[in-house]
Amino acid sequence: MRTESIISNVLAGLYVLVLVCGIFMTVYMAVRVRKSRRTMKDNLSRKISAGVSLVAADVVNMGKGLDLNRFSVNRCLNQLLCEEDDSQRFIELRRLISEMEKEDPFDELPDEVKPSLVRLSEISDASPLKSDHLLLIPVQKTLAAYVELKAEIGKGKTFARIMNALAIAGFIIGAWGSYLTLKSPDAKDIDTIVRRAVAAGVKIPSSPLATGGPGADIR
Numbered sequence: 001m002r003t004e005s006i007i008s009n010v011l012a013g014l015y016v017l018v019l020v021c022g023i024f025m026t027v028y029m030a031v032r033v034r035k036s037r038r039t040m041k042d043n044l045s046r047k048i049s050a051g052v053s054l055v056a057a058d059v060v061n062m063g064k065g066l067d068l069n070r071f072s073v074n075r076c077l078n079q080l081l082c083e084e085d086d087s088q089r090f091i092e093l094r095r096l097i098s099e100m101e102k103e104d105p106f107d108e109l110p111d112e113v114k115p116s117l118v119r120l121s122e123i124s125d126a127s128p129l130k131s132d133h134l135l136l137i138p139v140q141k142t143l144a145a146y147v148e149l150k151a152e153i154g155k156g157k158t159f160a161r162i163m164n165a166l167a168i169a170g171f172i173i174g175a176w177g178s179y180l181t182l183k184s185p186d187a188k189d190i191d192t193i194v195r196r197a198v199a200a201g202v203k204i205p206s207s208p209l210a211t212g213g214p215g216a217d218i219r
Contacts, residue, residue: 036066040076048092056099057115074100113143 043062077100079171081093090157102121103114117139 033068033072036068037072037076040066040068040073041080043087044076044080048089054092054096056103059096059100070100070148 032153040063044054044059059073059077060070063069068076074097075095079098081090081097084090084093099118102118120139
């Protein structure tokens with residue numbers, strides 16, 4: 001019984017530890033994202049002030065260096081645009097935002113093909129021929145199929161990890177159940193315990209008359 005209590009306390013402690021670690025990681029990631037966004041805004045502001053010519057790909061790569069996704073990068077640019085009062089810096093930020101928005105329709109496609117797709121989109125839009133407007137359709141469909149296949153592979157890997165975790169948890173629970181089964185009393189032990197309990201319950205103390213004590217000679 002003492003061993004079972006110790007193991008139960010250990011499992012409860014592990015559960016609490018996992019819960020605390022989960023809360024800590026959630027708070028840590030939120031603080032880290034806010035810090036990364038602040039750093040991103042400072043870096044963009046400093047580079048624009050220094051006259052560095054940036055393109056959308058540069059901004060995206062800067063965000064990758066800070067573990068920021070495209071949504072976070074766009075948000076940093078929009079916040080800087082909202083806070084900017086200098087006309088030249090405002091125009092530069094608006095240009096970057098415009099370039100980012102041009103790539104938004106191809107957001108799910110690989111980064112290395114986005115500049116080419118944006119350029120093809122500009123050419124097709126400027127062309128007077130209606131057939132040129134359809135140039136991107138087969139390319140986008142093929143790339144979309146590639147991205148979908150890649151996403152399915154990623155989902156399969158994630159599902160495999162989840163199943164492995166569930167298998168490990170099931171093994172631990174099964175082992176714990178087997179341990180409890182082995183430690184639990186069998187039919188023979190239960191019969192012995194019941195007999196002892198019954199014997200202890202019907203036991204009658206010896207009377208003075210039976211033992212020859214005081215009052216034994218009274219007739």
